Amino acid sequence: MHWGNWPIIKLQKEMKFLSEYRDADLAKKYLDEIRATVTQPWNIMEVCGGQTHSLVKNGIMTLLPDEVQMIHGPGCPVCVTPLNLIDKAIYLAEEKDVILCSFGDMLRVPGSKKSLLQTKAAGADIRILYSPLEAVQLASENPDREVVFFAVGFETTAPANALSIDKADDLGLTNYSILASQVLVPPAMEAVIEDEESKIDAFLAAGHVCTIMGMEEYYPLVAHYKIPMVVTGFEPVDLLQGILLTVQQLEKGEALLQNQYSRVVKPEGNRKAQELLHKIFEVTDREWRGIGNIPKSGFELRSKYASFDANLKFSIDIPKVEEPKECIAGLVLKGIKKPMECSQFGKKCTPQNPMGAPMVSSEGACAAYYHFSGAIETIS
Amino acid sequence: MQLQCPMPKLDFDIITLGHGSGGLLTNKLLDSGVFHLFDNEQLQQRHDGAILELKGKTAFSTDSFVISPIFFPDSNIGELAVNGTVNDLAMCGAVPKYLSLSFILEEGLEMTDFWEILVSIKWAAEQAGVQIVTGDTKVVEKGKGDKIFINTSGVGQVHDNAKISLEHVRPGDKIIVSDSIATHGVAIMSVREGLEFETTIKSDTRCLNHTVTALLDNFGEDIHLLKDPTRGGLATVLNEIARDGNLGVDLNQKHLPIQKEVSALCELLGLDPLYVANEGIFMAVVKAEIAEKVVDKLRKIEHCSNAAIIGEVVENHINQVVITSAIGGKRVVSMLIGEQLPRIC
Numbered sequence: 001m002h003w004g005n006w007p008i009i010k011l012q013k014e015m016k017f018l019s020e021y022r023d024a025d026l027a028k029k030y031l032d033e034i035r036a037t038v039t040q041p042w043n044i045m046e047v048c049g050g051q052t053h054s055l056v057k058n059g060i061m062t063l064l065p066d067e068v069q070m071i072h073g074p075g076c077p078v079c080v081t082p083l084n085l086i087d088k089a090i091y092l093a094e095e096k097d098v099i100l101c102s103f104g105d106m107l108r109v110p111g112s113k114k115s116l117l118q119t120k121a122a123g124a125d126i127r128i129l130y131s132p133l134e135a136v137q138l139a140s141e142n143p144d145r146e147v148v149f150f151a152v153g154f155e156t157t158a159p160a161n162a163l164s165i166d167k168a169d170d171l172g173l174t175n176y177s178i179l180a181s182q183v184l185v186p187p188a189m190e191a192v193i194e195d196e197e198s199k200i201d202a203f204l205a206a207g208h209v210c211t212i213m214g215m216e217e218y219y220p221l222v223a224h225y226k227i228p229m230v231v232t233g234f235e236p237v238d239l240l241q242g243i244l245l246t247v248q249q250l251e252k253g254e255a256l257l258q259n260q261y262s263r264v265v266k267p268e269g270n271r272k273a274q275e276l277l278h279k280i281f282e283v284t285d286r287e288w289r290g291i292g293n294i295p296k297s298g299f300e301l302r303s304k305y306a307s308f309d310a311n312l313k314f315s316i317d318i319p320k321v322e323e324p325k326e327c328i329a330g331l332v333l334k335g336i337k338k339p340m341e342c343s344q345f346g347k348k349c350t351p352q353n354p355m356g357a358p359m360v361s362s363e364g365a366c367a368a369y370y371h372f373s374g375a376i377e378t379i380s
Numbered sequence: 381m382q383l384q385c386p387m388p389k390l391d392f393d394i395i396t397l398g399h400g401s402g403g404l405l406t407n408k409l410l411d412s413g414v415f416h417l418f419d420n421e422q423l424q425q426r427h428d429g430a431i432l433e434l435k436g437k438t439a440f441s442t443d444s445f446v447i448s449p450i451f452f453p454d455s456n457i458g459e460l461a462v463n464g465t466v467n468d469l470a471m472c473g474a475v476p477k478y479l480s481l482s483f484i485l486e487e488g489l490e491m492t493d494f495w496e497i498l499v500s501i502k503w504a505a506e507q508a509g510v511q512i513v514t515g516d517t518k519v520v521e522k523g524k525g526d527k528i529f530i531n532t533s534g535v536g537q538v539h540d541n542a543k544i545s546l547e548h549v550r551p552g553d554k555i556i557v558s559d560s561i562a563t564h565g566v567a568i569m570s571v572r573e574g575l576e577f578e579t580t581i582k583s584d585t586r587c588l589n590h591t592v593t594a595l596l597d598n599f600g601e602d603i604h605l606l607k608d609p610t611r612g613g614l615a616t617v618l619n620e621i622a623r624d625g626n627l628g629v630d631l632n633q634k635h636l637p638i639q640k641e642v643s644a645l646c647e648l649l650g651l652d653p654l655y656v657a658n659e660g661i662f663m664a665v666v667k668a669e670i671a672e673k674v675v676d677k678l679r680k681i682e683h684c685s686n687a688a689i690i691g692e693v694v695e696n697h698i699n700q701v702v703i704t705s706a707i708g709g710k711r712v713v714s715m716l717i718g719e720q721l722p723r724i725c
Contacts, residue, residue, distance in 0.1 A: 024634075027707035057652075059709020104650075130649075236707045351717050371712050 021235030030240035031063055034247055038067045042250050043199045044243060045192070045335050047185060048154075048206030049076030049363030050234050056368045058236040068243060071199070071335035072358075072365035074188045075206050077153040078105050079333065079357040079364045080288045081181045083323060086111035088316050089150050089179055093124040095314070099142065101135040102150040103157075104128045109360045112321040132164035132178070139168065139176035148310045151178040155209045158182045158299055159273040162280040165301065165308050177310040180300060183286050185209045186217045187297035191288075193225050197336045202246045204232040204239070207261040212277075214269025218257050226255040233261040280305055289357055290329035329356035332365050339369040346370060385502070387495040388413045395489040400519030409517065413495075417502050422478075422513035430513035432478055437538035439474035441465055445530045450497070453567050454582035458497035461530040462504035463585050463659065464610070469534050470589040471606040471662065473542025473596060476508060479534040481515040486525035497528065508587035510534065539593060541600030546625050548604040554671035555629070555691040556664045558591065558684045559584065560637045561614055565656035566645050581641055584660030584683070591681050592662070598677060605665040608658070612716050615654040617663060618701045619715045621693070631691035631703040631713065654703075655716045665693060 020026065046052060052072045055061055061070055074080055090111050093100035100116070107117040107128065120126040129135055132149045139147035151161040161178060168176040185206055192198055205218060210231045222229050228249035232242030242260040249256055259265055277299070286298030301309045310316075323329070326344050331337040339345050339358070349355040351367050358364035390412050398405035415423055422430040443464040450457040462479065469476040481501065485494070505512055567583040588608065595603055607617040622629045638653055646653045660683060666674050671689050678687035701713040 022706050024707045056711055058705040058707055059703075059711045060707075062710045063708060236705070236709075351714075371714050 021233070021237040023237060026237050027063075027240055030237065030244050034068065034240070034244050035065050037244065037247050037251055038065055039251060041067045041069065042201045042247060043069045043071050043335065044202050044204060044246050045071040045073045045200045046204040046232070046239070047073040047075040047189060048204075048209065048234075049079070049361065050208065051204060051206070051232065051239060052076065052365065052368050053363045054234045054236065054239060056371065058239075060236060060239060064243070068247065070243075072332075072368060073203075073335065074192065074288065074291065074333040075154065075185060075209075076358065076361055076363040076365075077157070077183070078109055078361035079329070080183060080188075080290065081106070081109065081152050081357070082287045082289045083112055084287075084318070084320055085179065085181050086116070087113075087318050087321070088311075089148075090114065090116060090119050090124075091316050091318050092148050092179065092310060092314060093119050093126050095146070097144070098146045098148055099125045099127060099138060100148050100150060101127045101129045101132075101138065103130075103152065105361050106150055106152055109357055110354060132161050133167060136164050136167050136171070136173065136176055139173050140171055143175060145175065146313075147176050149176075149178045151180040151182060154183055154185055154206070155212045155277075156206075158281065159212060159270075159276055162276045165280050165305055166276065168308060169305065174307070177308045177313050178301075179310040180298075181286070182281070182299040183288065184283070184297050184299070185213075186221060187294050188288065188291070190221060191291060191294050191297075192334050193221070193227060195334050195336065197331075198334060200227070200335050202228040202250055203230070204242045204246065205229045205257075207231055207233045207238070207265060210259075210261070210265040210269065212270050212273050214274075215257060215259060215265065215267045216269075222255055222257045228255050229257050231257070231259045231261050231265050233264065288333075290323070290327075290333045292330070324355050327356035329358050329366075332358055339366040342366070385417070385499045387492060390491060393491050395485045395487060395491065395494060395519055397487055397519050397521065400485065400517055406517065414498060417498055418481075418505070418512045420511045420513065422511065430478065430480075432513065432535065434477065434535060434537055436540075437474075439469050439472035439536045439538055440533070441468035441472070442531065442533035443468055445532075446526065447568065448526055449568075449571060450493070450527050452571050452583055455585050456497055456500050457528060457530060458500035459504040460583075460585050460659065461532045462501055462508060462510070463587050465532040465534040466504075466508040466510060466587045466589055467608045467659075467662070469536040470587075470592040471544075471608050472536070472538065473544040473592070473603075473606065474536030474538045475593060476510045476534050476536035476587075476589050478513045479505065479510050479532050481512045482531040483515075483517045484525055484529040484531075485517065485519045486527050487519055487522045489527050494528070497530075504587065508589055536589075539596040541596045542603075543601040544603065544606055546605055546621065548601075549621065549625050549627065549665050549693055550604070550667075551627065551693050551695040552668050553604055553665045553693040554668050554689050555618070555631070555693065556666060556671060556674055556678070556687060556689050557609075557614070557637065557661055558588070558664070558678055558687050559661045560639050560642065560686045561609075561658055561661065562638055562642050562646060562653035562656035563661075564659035565613070566642045566651075566653075568657075569649060569651070570645060581639070581645065584658075586660040586683060588660070588662050591678070591684060594681065595664070595674065595677065599666065599670050599674060602667040602670045603664055603674075604667065606662055608662045610659060611657050613653070613655040613657060614663065615652070615701065615713045616716055618691075618713070621665070622699050622701050625693075626698055628694040628697040628699070629691060629701040630694050631701060633703055633706050635688050635690045637686035637688045637690075654713055668692075 281299035358366040
């Protein structure tokens with residue numbers, strides 16, 4: 001099915017340079033317009049953790065009118081990686097011949113007993129990498145070791161993971177594999193909307209995910225659920241412009257898909273990356289931490305590349321554990337509860353001692369609120 | 381850093397366990413040029429320790445250096461080890477005088493590398509105007525260290541005009557940094573294994589004692605507090621002030637001096653420059669009335685041309701550091717929890 005005939009609203013004034021997106025005067029202009037437009041309360045979910053990070057870093061929530069409530073969505077890869085998978089990564093890292101490679105912020109996430117950071121301190125060979133291709137290089141340099149890449153992330157990181165498999169396959173490496181928890185954004189957005197308790201009125205869609213995947217897969221969501229979506233970037237002015245477009249739609253009773261981030265996002269996305277993803281991966285059901293199983297919400301390796309699947313390569317024998325009962329991460333990730341409504345927030349659960357994943361990463365809703373809400377009473 | 385000092389001819393080219401034994405090989409190593417390099421009256425005694433004469437109030441500090449890699453753009457662990465302790469003493473308002481110098485070497489360290497580090501130490505000590513008066517060398521088995529660890533301790537004479545203490549910090553005081561932030565930490569990151577960016581960012585490690593002395597000569601007790609924001613960066617020292625002083629701290633993002641290249645690399649790596657380590661700068665909390673004059677004075681000093689007032693000590697939001705972003709929003713700058721880890725996306 002082709003959805004390309006739906007209207008894409010091109011913004012009149014596209015901003016081209018980075019500094020413009022941090023311009024204080026421009027930010028003020030958009031804030032004034034938001035204030036002038038809004039007449040009633042709206043809950044807007046920013047889907048991507050990068051957007052949450054920027055909202056907090058730039059103090060945008062302290063500037064928005066009270067009517068506009070930002071709800072931090074499930075787009076934080078660290079937050080939605082299942083506990084069981086972290087335990088698996090720890091199990092593998094403790095294997096004698098394994099070099100476990102990971103992105104940095106996965107290391108602090110607590111598994112059921114400990115984190116990868118603690119495992120590293122106890123002597124496991126765990127390396128922080130910026131690209132899975134470095135892991136492939138490590139594998140070719142260490143033929144007598146098994147190199148496992150902890151492939152966590154959304155559509156944004158999946159192409160690089162796919163590339164690493166393609167490269168390892170070309171090189172004929174037999175000592176490289178990935179422990180994959182690659183998840184997809186649109187099914188998670190649908191799960192959030194479908195939840196009976198959902199309070200979301202509109203979405204800021206994740207700009208960089210759309211850079212890869214394009215916008216086509218969002219049209220059916222907008223049409224079916226009559227919910228406004230604005231593909232939005234990450235700089236403060238991007239976010240404010242995205243919020244303004246969303247509020248304008250809501251106030252007019254419209255439900256359109258708009259592209260605020262058109263300087264980066266093309267409607268068709270990055271075809272080359274998509275082809276590579278299709279070559280290496282196929283869509284599968286995935287477990288999301290805090291949310292549960294979402295059908296067709298992740299990638300797994302095609303059977304042709306099964307030899308690169310760490311889950312199949314190693315016999316990982318660990319018990320499945322339950323999340324702490326007090327943790328309401330799932331409700332927070334779906335925007336049903338605010339972090340402050342959790343009885344453990346800031347008490348038993350802090351960034352120093354997180355009970356659930358949204359408290360771990362600076363992109364996580366709970367950590368964002370923890371850092372921000374301490375000041376909310378005193379900052380005027 | 382410039383200092384050429386050819387390595388003497390030696391009959392060994394790597395450090396072995398014997399060089400730390402205290403016996404013949406240790407003497408060989410020391411006589412190879414170490415004593416000659418740092419030559420002074422105290423070392424000539426070749427005694428178990430140094431006997432020093434100090435007048436008035438004395439500051440005493442120590443620091444250990446375990447950096448990797450040991451060589452980084454424009455500097456190395458040796459220069460860092462001297463500047464680290466010199467700067468800690470300077471932050472106490474002292475004029476550093478004497479240092480101790482201890483090495484823990486890993487077996488297999490190349491003698492040429494060790495020599496280059498020794499030469500840097502000599503150069504840095506000369507720049508700071510300190511003497512190395514006592515020292516020690518130990519060697520550990522291969523795999524039990526990371527090439528070289530250095531400890532330096534030092535003493536210095538407290539400046540007559542210095543009244544530096546958190547007790548003197550008051551709401552209304554201005555917060556000044558002496559130059560651009562985050563440069564050293566990013567220079568190190570850019571040469572870490574696996575990153576290797578093509579950048580021209582150099583470590584800004586240097587001694588700060590002469591600059592501090594100049595400020596104390598001019599502004600004396602109106603300089604309320606000095607801190608060098610090394611590990612944990614500016615955010616950490618500011619949080620310490622807020623927490624230990626029962627005060628609030630306001631920062632303004634727009635006024636933070638940072639090199640464009642450093643800022644770009646921080647964004648690329650997902651690091652917050654407020655938490656990145658500094659070596660060649662200090663932070664001063666000063667009486668509001670003299671703040672502009674302090675900045676003017678600093679800007680005339682070499683390596684302080686980007687000095688700026690970055691914030692203020694306040695009475696509200698006690699125990700918290702709050703930054704106003706470039707677009708006017710606010711957020712709390714909290715203490716760094718563990719190591720700063722790069723983000724996935």
